[in-house]
Amino acid sequence: xxxHPELTDREREILHAVxxxxxxxxxxxxxxxxxxxxxxxxxxxxxxxxxxxxxEMGLLEQLHTSSGRVPTGAGYQYYIDHLMRxxxxxxxxxxxxxxxxxxxxxxxxxxxxxxxxxxxxxxxxAGLAETPADTAAVAMRVDLVRVGPAKLAMLVxxxxxxxxxxxxQVASPMGDAELEQLNxxxxxxxxxxxxxxxxxxxxxxxxxxxxxxxRLAQRALEVLELLPRRPQGMLIVEGTSQLxxxxxxQDMRQARDVFNLLEEREELLGLLRSASDEGGRSAVFLGGGxxxxxxxxxxxxxxxxxxxxxxxxxxxxxxxMHYSKLTAVVEYTAGxxxxxxxxxxx
Amino acid sequence: xxxHPELTDREREILHAVxxxxxxxxxxxxxxxxxxxxxxxxxxxxxxxxxxxxxEMGLLEQLHTSSGRVPTGAGYQYYIDHLMRxxxxxxxxxxxxxxxxxxxxxxxxxxxxxxxxxxxxxxxxAGLAETPADTAAVAMRVDLVRVGPAKLAMLVxxxxxxxxxxxxQVASPMGDAELEQLNxxxxxxxxxxxxxxxxxxxxxxxxxxxxxxxRLAQRALEVLELLPRRPQGMLIVEGTSQLxxxxxxQDMRQARDVFNLLEEREELLGLLRSASDEGGRSAVFLGGGxxxxxxxxxxxxxxxxxxxxxxxxxxxxxxxMHYSKLTAVVEYTAGxxxxxxxxxxx
DNA sequence: GTTAGCACTCTCGCGCACTGAGTGCCAAAC
DNA sequence: GTTTGGCACTCAGTGCGCGAGAGTGCTAAC
Numbered sequence: 166x167x168x169h170p171e172l173t174d175r176e177r178e179i180l181h182a183v184x185x186x187x188x189x190x191x192x193x194x195x196x197x198x199x200x201x202x203x204x205x206x207x208x209x210x211x212x213x214x215x216x217x218x219x220x221e222m223g224l225l226e227q228l229h230t231s232s233g234r235v236p237t238g239a240g241y242q243y244y245i246d247h248l249m250r251x252x253x254x255x256x257x258x259x260x261x262x263x264x265x266x267x268x269x270x271x272x273x274x275x276x277x278x279x280x281x282x283x284x285x286x287x288x289x290x291a292g293l294a295e296t297p298a299d300t301a302a303v304a305m306r307v308d309l310v311r312v313g314p315a316k317l318a319m320l321v322x323x324x325x326x327x328x329x330x331x332x333x334q335v336a337s338p339m340g341d342a343e344l345e346q347l348n349x350x351x352x353x354x355x356x357x358x359x360x361x362x363x364x365x366x367x368x369x370x371x372x373x374x375x376x377x378x379x380r381l382a383q384r385a386l387e388v389l390e391l392l393p394r395r396p397q398g399m400l401i402v403e404g405t406s407q408l409x410x411x412x413x414x415q416d417m418r419q420a421r422d423v424f425n426l427l428e429e430r431e432e433l434l435g436l437l438r439s440a441s442d443e444g445g446r447s448a449v450f451l452g453g454g455x456x457x458x459x460x461x462x463x464x465x466x467x468x469x470x471x472x473x474x475x476x477x478x479x480x481x482x483x484x485x486m487h488y489s490k491l492t493a494v495v496e497y498t499a500g501x502x503x504x505x506x507x508x509x510x511x
Numbered sequence: 512x513x514x515h516p517e518l519t520d521r522e523r524e525i526l527h528a529v530x531x532x533x534x535x536x537x538x539x540x541x542x543x544x545x546x547x548x549x550x551x552x553x554x555x556x557x558x559x560x561x562x563x564x565x566x567e568m569g570l571l572e573q574l575h576t577s578s579g580r581v582p583t584g585a586g587y588q589y590y591i592d593h594l595m596r597x598x599x600x601x602x603x604x605x606x607x608x609x610x611x612x613x614x615x616x617x618x619x620x621x622x623x624x625x626x627x628x629x630x631x632x633x634x635x636x637a638g639l640a641e642t643p644a645d646t647a648a649v650a651m652r653v654d655l656v657r658v659g660p661a662k663l664a665m666l667v668x669x670x671x672x673x674x675x676x677x678x679x680q681v682a683s684p685m686g687d688a689e690l691e692q693l694n695x696x697x698x699x700x701x702x703x704x705x706x707x708x709x710x711x712x713x714x715x716x717x718x719x720x721x722x723x724x725x726r727l728a729q730r731a732l733e734v735l736e737l738l739p740r741r742p743q744g745m746l747i748v749e750g751t752s753q754l755x756x757x758x759x760x761q762d763m764r765q766a767r768d769v770f771n772l773l774e775e776r777e778e779l780l781g782l783l784r785s786a787s788d789e790g791g792r793s794a795v796f797l798g799g800g801x802x803x804x805x806x807x808x809x810x811x812x813x814x815x816x817x818x819x820x821x822x823x824x825x826x827x828x829x830x831x832m833h834y835s836k837l838t839a840v841v842e843y844t845a846g847x848x849x850x851x852x853x854x855x856x857x
Numbered sequence: 858g859t860t861a862g863c864a865c866t867c868t869c870g871c872g873c874a875c876t877g878a879g880t881g882c883c884a885a886a887c
Numbered sequence: 888g889t890t891t892g893g894c895a896c897t898c899a900g901t902g903c904g905c906g907a908g909a910g911t912g913c914t915a916a917c
Contacts (some may be wrong), residue, residue, distance in 0.1 A: 195879050208891050213880065231880045231897045271678040305664075306656045312668060320674060322656060322664050330674040332617040405751075406770035415763055417755065424752035541910050554860050559911065577866045577911045 169243050170222045177248060179215050180224055184236050184244045188485055191412045193233030238451055238484070241462075245449050245488060252489045254497055261287070262498055266505060273297055273325030273506050278401050280478055280502050285404020288491055289411070290482030291427065293437055293465075296398040297325055297506070299361035301475040307351045307363065309333075309344055309388065317344075319388050323360055324510040325470075333388045343384075350381045361396060364389040398476050400434040402427055413483040419460060426457055427481075437477045440465035447496045449488055462486045466499035470506045478502060515589050516568045523594060524551075525561050526570055530582050530590045534831055537758045539579030584797055584830070587808075591795050591834060598835045600843055607633070608844055612851060619643055619671030619852050624747050626824055626848050631750020634837055635757070636828030637773065639783055639811075642744040643671055643852070645707035647821040653697045653709065655679075655690055655734065663690075665734050669706055670856040671816075679734045689730075696727045707742060710735040744822050746780040748773055759829040765806060772803055773827075783823045786811035793842045798830055808832045812845035816852045824848060 172180070182203045186194040196209040196216060205212065216234055219225045224240035227233075236244065254262075265283040270276050277294040284292030302323040310318045315338050321329045339347075351367075358366045364386055371382045405427055414420040426433060436458060440448040447466035450458060464486065465479030478499050480491055518526065528549045532540045542555040542562060551558065562580055565571045570586035573579075582590065600608075611629040616622050623640040630638030648669040656664045661684050667675045685693075697713075704712045710732055717728045751773055760766040772779060782804060786794040793812035798804040810832065811825030824845050826837055 193879090197879080209879095210881095210891055210893095211889085214890090217881075227880085229898055231878075232899070233879065272676075305658045308654070308656055308666075310652045310654055310666075310668060312651050318652065318668050318672075318674070320654075320656075320666055320668075322658060322666075322676070326664075326676075326678050328664070328666060328674050328676040330618075330668070330672075332672055404774070406767065406774050409763070409767050409770055417761055420766075421752065421755050424755055428750070428752050539910090543910080555910090556860055556862095556912095557858085560859090563912080573911085575867055577909075578868070579910065 169239075169246065170224075172222075172243075176215055176219060179212060180219055180236075180240065180243065181248045183216070183219075183225060183234060184240065184248070187236055188487055191485060193228055193235050195233035198233065241451055241484060245451075249489045249492075251496075252493045254493050258287075258494075259497065262494070262501065266498075266501055271326050271509065273327055273509065274399075274401075276502060276505055276509070277476075277478070278403065280498055281401045281403040284478065284480050284495065284498060285407050287494055288480045288482065288487075289407045290480050290486065291405050291408055292403045292478075293433070293481055294401040294403075294478045295434060295437055295476040296327075296401065297323075297470065297475040298398040299395050300359060301398075301470065301473060302327070302360045303357050304355050304360055304363060305357075307355045307389075308348055309351075311341075311344060314338065317388065319392065321360060321363070321392065325506060326509055329360070329392065331388075331391045331393070333391050335387070339384075347381055347384055350378075351385050361394065363392065397434055397438065400430045400437070402430075402433075408482065411483050413460070413485065422459070423461065423481075426461075429457075432457055433481075436463060437465055437479055440479065441467045441474065441477050447492050447499070449492065451484060460484055462488070464488065464491045464495050466492075466495045468499040468503040468506070470503055470510055475503070475506065515585075515592065516570075518568075518589075522561055522565060525558060526565055526582075526586065526589065527594045529562070529565075529571060529580060530586065530594070533582055534833055537831060539574055539581050541579035544579065587797055587830060591797075595835045595838075597842070598839045600839050604633075604840075605843065608840070608847065612844075612847055617672050617855065619673055619855065620745075620747075622848060622851055622855070623822075623824070624749065626844055627747045627749040630824065630826050630841065630844060631753050633840055634826045634828065634832075635753045636826050636832065637751050637754055638749045638824075639779070639827055640747040640749075640824045641780060641783055641822040642673075642747065643669075643816065643821040644744040645741050646705060647744075647816065647819060648673070648706045649703050650701050650706055650709060651703075653701045653735075654694055655697075657687075657690065660684070663734065665738065667706060667709070667738065671852060672855055675706070675738065677734075677737045677739070679737050681733070685730075693727055693730055696724075697731050707740065709738065743780055743784065746776045746783070748776075748779075754828065757829050759806070759831065768805070769807065769827075772807075775803075778803055779827075782809060783811055783825055786825065787813045787820065787823050793838050793845070795834055795838065806830055808834070810834065810837045810841050812838075812841045814845040814849040814852070816849055816856055821849070821852065 179199060182199045183194050186198060186202055196212040199212050200207060200209050216225060223237055224243055225234040226237045228235060262283060266279055274296050277296055281292035281294040302325055304321050305324055306322040308320045310320060312318050315335055317333045317335055319331050319333055354370060355363055355366060367382050367386050367389060371379060374382060408414055408423055440450055450463040461481060462484045463479055463481050465477050467474045467477050469475060480495055525545060528545045529540050532544060532548055542558040545558050546553060546555050562571060569583055570589055571580040572583045574581060608629060612625055620642050623642055627638035627640040648671055650667050651670055652668040654666045656666060658664050661681055663679045663681060665677050665679055700716060701709055701712060713728050713732050713735060717725060720728060754760055754769060786796055796804060796809040798806050807827060808830045809825055809827050811823050813820045813823050815821060826841055
C-alpha cells in the first residue's frame with residue numbers, strides 16, 4: 166500500500182466523480198460533465214481548478230492538452246483505497262449467483278469452472294479460478310490398481326472429490342496379496358494426510374518400523390514419489406472472449422497483450438495468488454506494480470474450505486473496471502464457493 | 512464435394528498462382544505480380560484476360576473495381592480439390608514435431624494437449640484436439656473405493672491412462688466384504704469393455720444370472736449408471752492468441768466472431784468431428800457450408816489407436832491458410848499421436 | 858491468340874479548413 | 888479568499904480535394 170497525498174473533501178468528491186464517470190463511460194471526463202452528472206453545486210470553472218490540482222498530484226491525466234481527464238494508476242489506487250465503497254449486492258443479484266452455482270456437481274474442479282464462468286458473465290471480463298492446491302487437499306483414499314502385468318495405477322482421491330492418478334511401472338513384479346497388503350497399509354496411514362505430504366508421511370513411518378512393515382513402506386514410497394508435485398492449484402480461465410467487447414481492447418496491441426498474458430498460466434496464477442498474501446478478504450491489483458499487468462486490473466478473493474484458505478478466484482480486465490460492484494461479486498462468490506466445497510468435502 | 516467448372520491448363524495455373532500468392536501475402540494480387548512472382552512466359556495483359564474469366568466463373572473476386580483479385584470461397588475449394596499438392600515435410604520439420612511430442616506423458620489427454628499446442632505453434636492458428644471418446648476407450652479397471660460411510664467413488668481407468676470418476680451415495684450401506692466382491696465381479700466382466708458400454712454389459716449378464724450374482728450385478732448397475740455419458744471426446748483448444756496476429760483478425764468484428772466460436776465447444780467439436788465422416792485421411796473445411804465457419808478454414812485429420820479411429824486433431828484459422836503445408840503437418844501429427852497413444856494403451 | 862498502349866477507376870495518404878469539446882487564466886463578483 | 892463568467896487557445900475528429908500509385912478493361916497492332 167503506497168503513500169497517498171492528502172486531499173480536501175472537495176478534491177476527494179471530484180476525484181470520485183471522475184473515476185465513477187470514467188468507469189461507466191470509458192471516455193475522458195470534462196468539468197461540465199462532472200457538474201451535470203453529479204448534480205454539483207459548483208460551476209465548471211471551479212471544478213476545472215480542482216481537476217488541475219488533482220492532475221498536479223498525479224491522480225488524473227489528460228490524453229492531450231484539451232480534452233477531459235482520465236484517472237491515472239495512482240488515481241485508481243486512491244479511489245480503491247479511500248473512496249470506493251463496496252456495493253451491496255441486491256437480492257436478485259445474489260439469487261442469480263446462487264442459481265448459477267446450484268447445479269449438482271461432485272468435484273471441486275467442476276464447481277470452480279462454473280464459478281469462473283459465472284464471474285466472466287456478470288463482469289464482462291475474464292473469470293479466473295485456482296483449484297485447491299495439494300497443500301489444501303487431504304487424501305481420502307490412496308489405492309493401487311493393477312493395469313498390466315507390471316503396471317500399476319495409483320489413484321489418490323482427495324476431499325474435494327478429485328482423483329489424481331499416476332501410472333507406475335514397478336521394477337519387480339508384485340503379487341495380488343502384496344498389493345492388497347500395500348493398499349491396506351497406505352490407507353491406514355495416509356487417510357487424512359495433505360496430498361503434498363504423502364511421501365513425507367510414509368518416510369516418517371519408515372524410520373520407526375522394522376522388517377515387514379518397513380518393506381511395505383519402501384514399496385509405497387517407490388510409487389508415491391512418482392506423483393507429480395503440484396504445490397499450486399491449476400488455473401481455470403473462462404470467458405476470455407468477453408474481453409474483446411471492452412473498448413480498451415479495440416486497440417489490437419493491447420488486445421494481444423492481454424491474450425498473451427492469459428496464455429501464460431504460470432505467471433497469471435502467480436499474480437492471482439499474490440493477491441492472497443495481503444490477508445483480509447478481497448484485494449484489487451493494478452498494473453503499476455506487476456510488470457505484466459500493465460494497464461490491467463485484477464479483483465481477487467480467497468475461498469476457504471473448513472476455515473482454511475484453499476485457493477483464489479477473481480476477475481481480470483482492463484484497469485477501468487467496476488470495482489465497487491465487482492469486489493462485492495467476487496467476495497460473495499468466493500464465500501459461496503467455499504461453502505459449497507466445504508459441504509462437498511465433509 | 513461440389514461440382515466445379517472445367518478449367519483450361521492455363522486457367523488452372525493462374526488460379527494456382529493467385530491463391531498461392533494471396534495465401535502468403537494476404538494482399539490482393541494483380542496480373543503483374545502473377546507474371547513476375549511465378550516466372551510466367553506471358554504478358555500481364557494476357558493474364559488479365561484469364562483472371563477476368565476466372566472472376567466470371569466465380570473463383571476470384573475484386574474488392575473494388577481496380578485492385579488485384581482475391582480467391583472466393585469457390586476458388587479456395589477448387590484449389591483444395593484440384594490444385595493443391597500436399598507438401599512433403601522436411602526432415603527438420605518432422606524432427607521438430609517429434610521433439611515437441613516426445614516428452615514423457617502417461618495419459619492421452621496430456622499428449623493431445625501438447626499436440627494441440629504444437630499445431631498452434633507451427634501454424635500460427637488455433638490448434639484443436641478431440642480427446643478419445645468413450646466409444647473408442649476400453650476399461651482396464653473399474654473400482655469402487657469407500658470414501659465415506661455411505662459414499663463411494665467409482666474409478667474407471669481406461670486404456671489411455673485416463674481416470675474417470677464419479678461419486679456415488681449408495682442407498683443401503685455396503686460392507687467391506689460386499690465391496691470386495693463387487694469389485695471382483697466388475698473387473699471380471701468389464702475388463703476390456705468399451706467405456707460407453709459398461710452398464711450395457713452388466714445388463715446383459717443380469718438376464719443370465721440368478722441369486723447372488725444377480726444381486727451383485729444389480730448393485731453394480733446402480734453405480735455404473737451414475738457415470739456421465741460422454742459419447743464425444745472433450746475438445747482441447749490451444750494457442751487462440753496466435754489468431755490475433757493474423758491480418759484478417761485485425762478487424763475487430765471478425766476477431767470477435769472467431770473468439771465466440773472458440774468458446775462454443777459443442778459446436779466446434781461437431782465441426783471437427785464432421786470432418787472425419789468423409790473417410791480418408793485429412794480433410795479441409797471452408798466457411799461456405801457450415802454456418803458458423805463463415806470466413807474460416809479448418810484442416811483436420813483423425814488419429815487412430817490400434818487401427819481404430821479414436822478422435823480428431825486439427826487447425827482452425829482464417830480461410831486464407833497455408834493448406835498445402837498444414838494438411839501435411841496435421842496428417843503427420845495425427846499419425847504420430849496415433850502411434851504414441853497406441854504404445855501407451857498397449 | 859497475344860501483346861503493347863492508354864484511358865479509366867479506385868484506394869490511400871496528405872494537407873487543409875472547420876467544428877466542437879474542453880481547458881487555462883484573468884478579472885469581476887460574492 | 889473563494890467562486891464565477893468570459894474569453895482566447897488547443898487539439899482531436901471530420902469532411903474535402905488533390906495527387907500518386909496500383910491495377911484494370913479495352914482497343915488496336917502484331
